[in-house]
Amino acid sequence: MPSPAVAHDDPRPLVLHVLYRLQVGGLENGVVNLVNQLPSDRYRNAIVCLTESTDFQQRIQRDDVRVYEMHKKPGQDFGLWRDLYKLFRQLRPAVVHTRNIGCLEAQIPAWLARVPCRVHGEHGWDVSDPDGSNRKYQWLRRAHSPLVHRFIALSRELESYLLERVGIKADKVSRIYNGVDNRRFAPGDSSALPEGFVDANSVVFGTVGRMHGVKDQVTLCKAFIQLCEQHPALQPNLRLVLVGDGPLREICSDLLDNAGLPDQCWLPGSLDNVPEVMRGFDVFVLPSQAEGISNTILEAMATGLPVIATDVGGNSELIDIGRTGVVVPPNSPTAMAEQMAIYAGNGPLRHTHGEAGCERIRRQFSMAQMLSAYGGVYDQLLDKRGSA
Known part of the structure; x- marks a missing residue:
């Protein structure tokens, strides 16, 4: 883990996005879109990988976004809690935002480090729990819920899961759909398929x-x-x-x-x-x-x-x-x-x-709508709890 660049004199609140691994994937793509396009005059951002990062981090366009790798050991690694606690105390984030069940445990060192605003996002089911029926995972979310100030569900199904099966109170759950960057993804002619693979009738x-x-x-x-x-x-x-x-x-x-x-x-x-x-x-x-x-x-x-x-x-x-x-x-x-x-x-x-x-x-499903929704959650929590 690199020595963190601490900027305590910067008045912009720091949002730490905690991922299991920064790699090619829908969840990771959404986080990169968020850190690239959240207003730089309002927020600082950093990404914490519980395991490691990959070349996917090259998609980060802002030069002020640091990526920290924690190199979590397989299985339960209690040393990770110590390392996260130290990192949180050094960086003093205003918000720690974890994603999915694999990162939920990071809420414990965030609470111990007195991070003012703690957010957890549910982006989709774990590969070993494809329909959300795993009782252990339901219990883990319920057990961690007192530490989390706001849960964010990326679909109506995930919102219902948190409310009805996990038992999270409605005032702690927000639903925010992903936004798409329709500057990159837009209709147009393409020459990226192999030459000779298609013709006018394909x-x-x-x-x-x-x-x-x-x-x-x-x-x-x-x-x-x-x-x-x-x-x-x-x-x-x-x-x-x-x-x-x-x-x-x-x-x-x-x-x-x-x-x-x-x-x-x-x-x-x-x-x-x-x-x-x-x-x-x-x-x-x-x-x-x-x-x-x-x-x-x-x-x-x-x-x-x-x-x-x-x-x-x-x-x-x-x-x-x-x-x-x-x-x-x-x-x-x-x-x-x-x-x-x-x-x-x-x-x-x-x-x-x-x-x-x-x-x-x-x-x-525009990017502007997604950015406004996340910014609204962060601002509401910061206004309520302070950013110090």
Whole structure:
């Protein structure tokens, strides 16, 4: 852990964002967007990683944001509490904002260090608790709740979970949807797909996300194979793009190869030019078995794409069903293939739903709305408890 640069004479309150690991992911992307765009004349920001950071921190655009790595040991590491306590006492943050169950324990050293304002965000389910039914995790949230001044839920489902299953009081819970940077994600021509992969008649189905666990790109591959088999007239023009890396990548590649479709599919791994690649899609598909609030759905709508997503988590809150896209049951390649066939054969429908998605982003899920909501929570807590 580097020696912290302490600036106690700076009148701007310091917000410490506590993450498990700073890596490619929706939660992490949301935090980076927040620290990049919160008004610099009102707040200072720093990020604390309980484990470590990655090259993803290069997406931080402000030169005054420090990243601290705590190098947490596997399992229960009580030494982490000591190190966090020391860091909090040195930096004197006005706000400590933890995210998800893996960082909740950082609320204990924040309380011991007398951090004035303590916030905890729920961004989505843990991989070992995909539906929020884990009684231990419910108990942990309930046990830590006296230390937390405000819980932030990123979807209606997560808000209901905190209120009804964990038992948090309503006046301690705020719901804030993610905002999308529609300067980066916007409709436009794309040359980021491989040369010769598409032509004027192609219909490209694409997804973006880590290829493991509940993200379930395998279901999307099975749906694409069914689509090609059941619609031979459409089949030559169909394309599939899976952006992301992880253990499911090889499984998906083998599935598509065995179906005789390798030339119609592109699995490039992780990419740095996702906005440009998404502009080459015609339809965005999210096959996840569980979600909180999906940044990629928002980014797809901002890009002008119709969306097919599984009916899990907050997906149905983001999609205006029948106007910007559709939802299908999870783990159902057949239902997914049916909706893919509808979009594949109807260009005007793709265009209409894509335009409606752009408008929905402008009205309800803009970055400005997200920044205002988080700033409002921080300001309210600071006004009530002071920033010293």
